[in-house]
Amino acid sequence: MTSTVETSTVRTPTFAESINATLADLLEHEPGLLLLGEDIGRLGGVFRVTRGLRERFGAERVRDALLAESTIVGQAVGMTMSGLVPICEIQFDGFTYPAVNQLVTQASRIGYRWNGQVSPSLVVRIPTGGGFRGVEHHSESNEALFARYPGISVACPSTGEDADQVLRHAVTLGSPVVVYEPIRLYWRRDTPVRDPEPARSPTAARIVRRGTDLTIATFGAITHEVLEAAHDLAPDVDVEVVDLRWVAPLDMDTVLESVTRTGRLLIVHEGSKDVGIGAEIAAEVAERGFDTLRGPIRRLAPERRVYPPANFESEYLIGVQEIKDEVLVMTK
């Protein structure tokens, strides 16, 4: 495989356009579904992901929320008790924290507290990640925080097609789902090619590049850097890339099957390394697949430090070259 970048002139929808189309379709077909978030109506969202939806579905169903994240998720919890399906939007990942209490102590536990009488299908969409020269708090990756909590599912789609599948599944799940949408992918068009192989289920990981020498498990925006590195390394090293798509629960079966074939595992993510998603995957593979390994499991992720000002973010983020270097070290 030598192609690195999609060169087709056919205009495929961007990540943001795909999400917009999915939300419109859900609003069209699910009368109990509504959107709730800051500036999502009149403005169409700060990233214009919800552009046009208020005009089409009305201000009652595409609700411009107060500038208070606990209010957004807290009222959404109450709305689920009345039988509605709210899809909330938090404006940026770094502004998620005021809503954490409502998500963790309330939304995630409502079903259990109510002895199953309430099954809150409550979705929280969060633009995430860096690489677009954001100011402070606008470039974080806090998915591992929610992955820790039982009762909350966490999705990190990296394509519009996956986001569509994730959102359609999330609104029927009956428990809260946090969906992280990489900001730097919203309007990007030149993404590396990936195998069209479909996932086994809406919650399964997806093998986006078949390979024989080493498995890279990854998720979110950096999946594209991983794919670019993998394409660059071919044919010398044949890398298999697993796009996890969900980090809670993790589809460890797909990862383990892949490692059984390749014998090597590298985990790459944008969120910092310590007590991160990669640590969990490494531990699971060590516990359940140790005898399939030909070498040590490695993680490639930023060190434990605050996301820096934009001028320094390239030093913080994991780039294509570092991924290639790591693969070469592991396969030499």
Place this chain on the structure above:
Amino acid sequence: MVLKSESEYEYATELHDDTRRSLLRHMLVARGLDEEAHRLQKQGGLILWASGQGHEAAQVGSALAVGPEATVFPTYREHAIALLRGVAPDELLAQWAGRTFCGWDPYRLRFFPYTLVLAAQTLHGVGYSIGQRLQGREDFVVVYVGDGATSEGDMSEALNLAAVESASVLFVCQNNGWAISKPAEEQMRTSVAERARGFGIESVRISGRDPETVFSACSRAAAHIRGERAPYLVEIQVGRIRGHTTTDSQEVYRTRDDIARSVAADPVTSYAARLSGLGVVDTAWLDGVEAEVREMRERLMKEYA
């Protein structure tokens, strides 16, 4: 700081004697259950108990006033309302014995589960009311909080949300003067009622010693909410007779006189005396309620001791 209370009987109107007997009966049953819960906790049958003693007039008066159609979002001390709404006594104690997180059917009784993270339910209540209205269904909601919980950000956010959405929500703050050990005068510089007005929510502050005052004030509040389709807040000053919960030793931080004042202002005994004096209830009626309470306590003892 001394907060001036509006006259205790300002809103009291002549209630029907049946309503008065109903108020007293619910208060007596709630007190009996509370006493039994303390006994069971001492014996190890319950893990913990958050007493409602001193709150009975506020709870029974407000719950009877809003009627059975309103959906109640309680905090975790609204035992008199739970019983009034039809939660069976053993169902009410189940979560305090570690058997479940909610022992009753919230939808059937329109009495939603207790919420232990303070003020979290205030936003749920407003969101539920908005959701009901959007679906063309009964949207009247009553949200209960204590004075301590009003310091939580969610309470302020819920007041503002209810105000801007013009939600049909009655906020009832039972102000017993203490957030565990922190007295009300150290918790706030204005009354909760005054604070509500700052959010654009009409409000009233009343004494919770007399259930008829509470009933009348909450009836007016409910009429306002239904008429204007706008929220309202009733702050009810109550006395805290027991500690915050059974783990608390209020003697450590409250003076003997202060506790004695709360005991002397007991709304249950004073209302029983008042109705007896007025001839609304007689010894036979009181004996009947006492027998009912005794039977309930025996059943609870068998279930939980």
